[in-house]
Amino acid sequence: MEYPKDPYISIHYKKYLGLEQLLSAQRLRSEDLEKPAHDEMLFIIIHQVYELWFKQIIHELESVNKMFKNDYLDERSIGTAVERLDRVIVIFELLVQQIKVLETMTPMDFLEFRSYLFPASGFQSFQFRKMEVMLGLPADQRITYNNKPYHSAFSEEERTELEMLENNGSLVKELIDWLERIPFLQFNEFSFLASYKEAVQHMIAKEQQAIRDSQFLSDKEKEMRLIMLGDTNNYFKSIFDENAHNQLVEEGTLRFSYKATISALFIKLYKDEPILQLPNLLLERLIDVEELLTVWRYRHAQMVLRMLGKKIGTGGSSGHTYLAKTAEKHHIFHDLYNLSTMMIPRGDLPELPEELRESLGFVFTKK
Numbered sequence: 120m121e122y123p124k125d126p127y128i129s130i131h132y133k134k135y136l137g138l139e140q141l142l143s144a145q146r147l148r149s150e151d152l153e154k155p156a157h158d159e160m161l162f163i164i165i166h167q168v169y170e171l172w173f174k175q176i177i178h179e180l181e182s183v184n185k186m187f188k189n190d191y192l193d194e195r196s197i198g199t200a201v202e203r204l205d206r207v208i209v210i211f212e213l214l215v216q217q218i219k220v221l222e223t224m225t226p227m228d229f230l231e232f233r234s235y236l237f238p239a240s241g242f243q244s245f246q247f248r249k250m251e252v253m254l255g256l257p258a259d260q261r262i263t264y265n266n267k268p269y270h271s272a273f274s275e276e277e278r279t280e281l282e283m284l285e286n287n288g289s290l291v292k293e294l295i296d297w298l299e300r301i302p303f304l305q306f307n308e309f310s311f312l313a314s315y316k317e318a319v320q321h322m323i324a325k326e327q328q329a330i331r332d333s334q335f336l337s338d339k340e341k342e343m344r345l346i347m348l349g350d351t352n353n354y355f356k357s358i359f360d361e362n363a364h365n366q367l368v369e370e371g372t373l374r375f376s377y378k379a380t381i382s383a384l385f386i387k388l389y390k391d392e393p394i395l396q397l398p399n400l401l402l403e404r405l406i407d408v409e410e411l412l413t414v415w416r417y418r419h420a421q422m423v424l425r426m427l428g429k430k431i432g433t434g435g436s437s438g439h440t441y442l443a444k445t446a447e448k449h450h451i452f453h454d455l456y457n458l459s460t461m462m463i464p465r466g467d468l469p470e471l472p473e474e475l476r477e478s479l480g481f482v483f484t485k486k
């Protein structure tokens with residue numbers, strides 16, 4: 120697009136926004152084929168709007184990934200990263216809402232032009248894949264169909280870009296590196312992990328005692344509950360035993376390294392300490408993004424069921440069945456969800472040494 124180089128030359132709204140190209144990019148196949156279908160305009164525009172929002176999300180993720188990429192993260196950047204992720208979250212909420220606009224089209228109206236779309240499909244959306252990869256969805260955990268890798272839909276150049284991002288550009292990877300660098304887990308004599316372990320054992324002992332002392336449970340029920348609590352105890356195994364954790368990483372159940380997991384746990388448990396508040400918000404925002412992406416997958420799958428029933432997709436998948444599986448399986452930050460299992464009540468939290476608490480506070484509030 121030709122653009123005036125002089126910043127003081129006025130520019131027209133239409134030119135600035137490239138409206139000529141944008142508004143002439145809705146070419147209806149049904150009209151070309153002289154079988155005009157009214158709803159094809161909506162179908163095209165809604166996909167274009169999605170692609171524009173995908174572009175904005177990628178823009179935000181690129182900037183966040185860049186902040187985390189260095190060996191040193193300026194703490195001031197965390198606030199900016201949280202703000203940018205907030206924006207991504209609001210956009211995702213909009214993307215979920217937008218499905219309703221599409222649902223004003225009935226299955227009959229869709230059938231007016233659906234046959235002209237083969238084999239085009241959202242499966243070929245490069246930006247959607249880029250977004251998934253930039254967040255950190257690993258290739259080996261993807262559900263595919265027709266025995267083809269997910270990126271077979273793209274040009275060689277696009278495939279190379281996705282592979283590069285997979286190896287070295289995902290937010291999960293940057294997050295793990297950052298978490299591994301976080302100090303405070305061992306502070307002079309204080310070991311966070313040892314104190315936490317003691318606190319968990321204390322908490323479980325209290326819960327066991329409460330069950331044994333209960334006047335409302337039968338002996339059989341008490342026995343059952345104590346067995347169930349034993350399982351809860353098992354949940355903590357991966358945090359107390361580095362080998363057990365590494366085993367889960369090897370199996371693909373977890374992705375964070377042991378050190379990164381302990382750091383994230385420390386942030387979440389002591390999130391009220393002033394300098395941990397933003398890091399905790401960052402972790403929460405990532406869970407929000409993941410949650411909304413899953414909601415979108417689920418809503419999209421439900422819309423497809425409503426629109427197509429059990430018909431196969433134009434891209435050749437099983438349609439709703441394939442999409443519902445992606446909603447169930449395509450998760451990125453499950454390590455963060457897993458931390459909720461490790462939470463203990465504030466009252467049971469090990470007290471931090473005074474010097475460490477001061478280090479986690481704001482300078483001007485220090486005595």
Ligand code: HEM
Pocket residue numbers: 165166169170221229239240241242243244247419423426427431432433434435436437438439441442445
């Ligand atoms: C009538 C409307 C729609 C129908 C019937 C539909 C149907 C489908 C189906 C069946 C698939 C699975 C692949 C295939 O076999 O084609 C799919 C994938 C996909 N669609 Fe849609 N879709 C619709 C609207 C949209 C819209 C508005 C978007 C927004 C960009 C979208 C984005 C996607 C994406 C990103 C995938 C790949 C999902 C994945 O593999 O995880 N779809 N769609």
